[in-house]
Amino acid sequence: MKFPLTLGVSARHVHLCEADLLKLFGEKAELHIKKTIAQPGQYAAEEQITLTTEKGSMKLRVIGPLRKDTQIEMSMTDARTVGLKPPVRISGDIENSPGARLVGPAGEVELEKGIIIAARHIHLCAETAEKYGLREGDTVDIRTEGERALTFREVPVRSGKAHADEYHIDTDEGNACGLDTGAVVEVIINK
Amino acid sequence: MKFPLTLGVSARHVHLCEADLLKLFGEKAELHIKKTIAQPGQYAAEEQITLTTEKGSMKLRVIGPLRKDTQIEMSMTDARTVGLKPPVRISGDIENSPGARLVGPAGEVELEKGIIIAARHIHLCAETAEKYGLREGDTVDIRTEGERALTFREVPVRSGKAHADEYHIDTDEGNACGLDTGAVVEVIINK
Numbered sequence A, B: 001m002k003f004p005l006t007l008g009v010s011a012r013h014v015h016l017c018e019a020d021l022l023k024l025f026g027e028k029a030e031l032h033i034k035k036t037i038a039q040p041g042q043y044a045a046e047e048q049i050t051l052t053t054e055k056g057s058m059k060l061r062v063i064g065p066l067r068k069d070t071q072i073e074m075s076m077t078d079a080r081t082v083g084l085k086p087p088v089r090i091s092g093d094i095e096n097s098p099g100a101r102l103v104g105p106a107g108e109v110e111l112e113k114g115i116i117i118a119a120r121h122i123h124l125c126a127e128t129a130e131k132y133g134l135r136e137g138d139t140v141d142i143r144t145e146g147e148r149a150l151t152f153r154e155v156p157v158r159s160g161k162a163h164a165d166e167y168h169i170d171t172d173e174g175n176a177c178g179l180d181t182g183a184v185v186e187v188i189i190n191k
Helices: A018-025 A076-081 A126-131 A171-177 B018-025 B076-081 B126-131 B171-177
Strands: A002-010 A013-015 A033-036 A043-052 A057-064 A071-073 A100-103 A108-111 A115-118 A121-124 A139-143 A150-159 A166-170 A184-188 B002-010 B013-015 B033-036 B043-052 B057-064 B071-073 B100-103 B108-111 B115-118 B121-124 B139-143 B150-159 B166-170 B184-188
Touching: A002 A171, A013 A043, A018 A100, A018 A108, A076 A115, A076 A171, A076 B171, A115 A166, A121 A126, A126 A150, A150 A171, A166 A171, A171 B076, A171 B171, B002 B171, B013 B043, B018 B100, B018 B108, B076 B115, B076 B171, B115 B166, B121 B126, B126 B150, B150 B171, B166 B171
Parallel strands: A002 A166, A013 A057, A071 A115, A121 A150, B002 B166, B013 B057, B071 B115, B121 B150
Antiparallel strands: A002 A184, A013 A071, A033 A043, A043 A057, A043 A100, A100 A108, A121 A166, A139 A150, A139 A184, A150 B150, B002 B184, B013 B071, B033 B043, B043 B057, B043 B100, B100 B108, B121 B166, B139 B150, B139 B184
16 A cells, blocks of 8 residues: 655754753743744744864754754764764654754753754654554655655654654755655555 | 675765866876775775865865766765755766866866766676676666665666676765665665
8 A cells, every 4th residue: 555745854953952942042032933844833943053063063953842852863964074973763762862062142052962863754644644554653665756766664653643744854865865845755555 | 686785885076087187286197096996997096176166165085097077976965065956967977067166286177067966876797797687777776774774776787897796876875774885785686
């Protein structure tokens, strides 16, 4: 069985916890919505910070709303430019991941852990998941077409009320299949 | 039918024609071997140049020996950092590709065309190609394992006396499958 799904390519970004927001942007800081994104309630914020290591630095867009833990998602290409080797992880799984110094307009944070390379995954709303008999934790294959046609195998499903149908990959993966946000890919259910 | 093949991940690099070598490195310049690479007779040279555009600049390692035309191979990630949009092409196919300013220790070259994103391909020596009934121009699928398991579909075969068995991809593709030079992938013959 198969069905179409829209691609979302994520550039590097940071999710902040409240304590780190206040350290980086000041005592009464709040995030300001620049642009909503596909997942319900989430948005790219006006706010940006700088990550620095001994090897280099890079700007990171803040994605709101605030979370329990600060987490940075970057591509392997990004990681190499700042000399980091983050693990490939599903969002939220930050144990034993590297940290770095974060610099904002009002202060700095020495992040102990939280830098990951986001594992590719599909988001499905409850209705779509039910329609195709898929549940959180299932895996599917994702087939792309074009001059860099790929099949991403064993891609985990994330599903629930707060999810909108979308296939999430990072910029390295987007470049490898030659596609960008808004392209349509095919979900192949193997079970 | 399937068989194992060694992966080679290519970082951005430049092949120079003789005229451009002399302009960039001086009248009596020659390339000096830093390290041989898997394809017979080819090597990473000691020499490096800088590519510059209005948006940025980057260093490029010269790969020898000299060729008929200067050609630069970079990833889509690289291309974005210098504001270029090169086409995905098999090496040698540089018509209607962008150029840039090249800067060497002895001079500069205004390259009119020659910047491409290298299309993934497999090299097979004549013996391996014959053993599996594959010819220049055939396509195969390449299957990788690991936490970012992928199948690259419709990958063209290059074969002949000057080829050594290897699957060539760029750094974006290497990151997307989470593998580096020396990893072993599987060639799947569909015909």
